[in-house]
Amino acid sequence: FSFTQAASLEANSGFISLRALSSAEAAAMFHTIASRTISAVSVAAPFARRAGTQQLRRHLLQQSAFARSLQVANGSGNARARQFSSGSSISVTFVKAADGSERTVSAEVGQSILEVAFAHKLDIEGACGGECACSTCHILLLEDDLEKFAEPDDDEADMLDLAPNVTDTSRLGCQLRLTKENNGMRITIPEGIVNLMAS
Helix, strand or coil, X not given: CCHHHCEEXXXXXXXXXXXXXXXXXXXXXXXXXXXXXXXHHHHHHHHHHHHCCHHHHHHHHHHHHHHHHHHHHCCCCCHHHCCXXXXXXXXXXXXXXXXXXXEEEEEECCCEHHHXXXXXXXXXXXXXXXXXXXXXXXXXXXXXXXXXXXXXXXXXXXXXXXXXXXXXXXXEHHHCECCHHHCCCEEEECCCXXXXXXX
16 A cells, blocks of 8 residues: 555554555555564564574575565655756666677776666666665676775665675675776676565
8 A cells, every 4th residue: 555545553442443545654654564563673683693503594684674675665865856067977887698799888986886877777676775675786896896896885885785696806886886997898688587565
């Protein structure tokens, strides 16, 4: 259901009643639910990792991805809609693993790899719009290029755990911002995408 049609279930004297919510109330409710879910997952997931309970951890991460998607739908920034101009351009090459085809495009310093892909209508889904809430902007880098970026944070590492065909040089395109040092970089778009937000 949409935010404007949302309803809340309220326990009242032993029975459940439905109360229609305004758009603002619904948005606030979804934000609260999403925030609490993400907080709970951030605490529980590391314990699941250490305990070796991969099935539980995967379920927790899926819940986190869904909760982040609620935040995105509730007005968070969307990489598809962003305009960016730093006044300094570089070139990068995208390679499709499926067929080996290549395309070299211009990119602005400061753009994320996902924003570059969107700007040139390349075949990267980026279902969450660049909010690190899915793994559909999974890319592969060369070792030398990988070393030019900071290590992935916990959120990115968690989302990468949900991506298929992950390698030691896997990253999320939404989390990597380009500098002049990245001029000439080659970016591989791997086969196989898992979109938890559409499941």
